Amino acid sequence: MGLTLCRWLSRDCHRRNRYPYGQSSSPFTPFAVTPASRLAVLLDTPPAPPADPRSSWSPAHHSPNFTLSRDGTVAERAPAEQSTDGVRGAEGERAGLHVWEVRWDPAERGSHAAVGVSTHRCPRQASGYTALVGGDIPQEGGMARRGGVRTTPLLPVPARVLMVLDGDAGTLGFVVDGCFLGVAVRDLPRGACLFPAVSSVWGGCRITLRYLNGAPREPPSLTSLCRLSIRQSMGKDRETQTDRLPLPPGLRRLLWNAAC
Structure with a gap:
């Protein structure tokens, strides 16, 4: 196996x-x-x-x-x-x-x-x-x-x-x-x-x-799917772009390194 x-x-x-x-x-x-979306979210989530x-x-x-x-x-x-x-x-x-x-x-x-x-x-x-x-x-x-x-x-x-x-x-x-x-x-x-x-x-x-x-x-949450979609759209440079988004600090942290 x-x-x-x-x-x-x-x-x-x-x-x-x-x-x-x-x-x-x-x-x-x-x-x-x-x-599948469940795996895509998992691979994009901070590790254990x-x-x-x-x-x-x-x-x-x-x-x-x-x-x-x-x-x-x-x-x-x-x-x-x-x-x-x-x-x-x-x-x-x-x-x-x-x-x-x-x-x-x-x-x-x-x-x-x-x-x-x-x-x-x-x-x-x-x-x-x-x-x-x-x-x-x-x-x-x-x-x-x-x-x-x-x-x-x-x-x-x-x-x-x-x-x-x-x-x-x-x-x-x-x-x-x-x-x-x-x-x-x-x-x-x-x-x-x-x-x-x-x-x-x-x-x-x-x-x-x-x-x-x-x-x-269970399927991933809507929050985690939205986070994944945004991060994919931002591409490889998302680490340097997140701080430039007109978003509250909490949402920026979520896009950067928070588990959903």
Whole structure:
């Protein structure tokens, strides 16, 4: 149930809609799809505090070859031959829309780097080199892992990837380089607690997890939709333009950095 980071995406993808926050210079723009309003609002909302417990890797559910930083946000894999090692988040989600950030240096991924979500049954270690993420779900009924398309030209996945879990719809998607790439996995088990998870074969790699935001199943408020529309209309320079608007200070603060 995830993305195999050592694979690549082709420029020939059939999805052509631009993501409203995507940069025109990004090579991923041709892949972008327009996110639903609930996700668009969530991605434009200030992130949760770094100390949110959902930003931590689990101290109990990881391979012996992984060690965690003191605050639990960084997992580091020790060098180990012929072994694939995994780690999952400390807390999972059963419902709602949730976004996690995973930071993983492309130079530290090796041949079988994978990121996605797992249940509590996901294996933590395997002999040889494989992708552990998704090993707890039979690859049938639309739940098989989905990687890239091996055609040319090829695009590398950058260090920062956002995972978008919709527990209500049972889907998993990814945001790469500011572009929402649409649904990557469907038919995730409804009602099951799903955790962010990674697996690696690269000795010395460091993988950072951060929970960014979450939202219930209910549609976003009218206030948040108006805020999003205004900020999109202002474009990239909205940070410098907000103070120039003929608005009360409270509304300017709302447009700048307030959650709705």
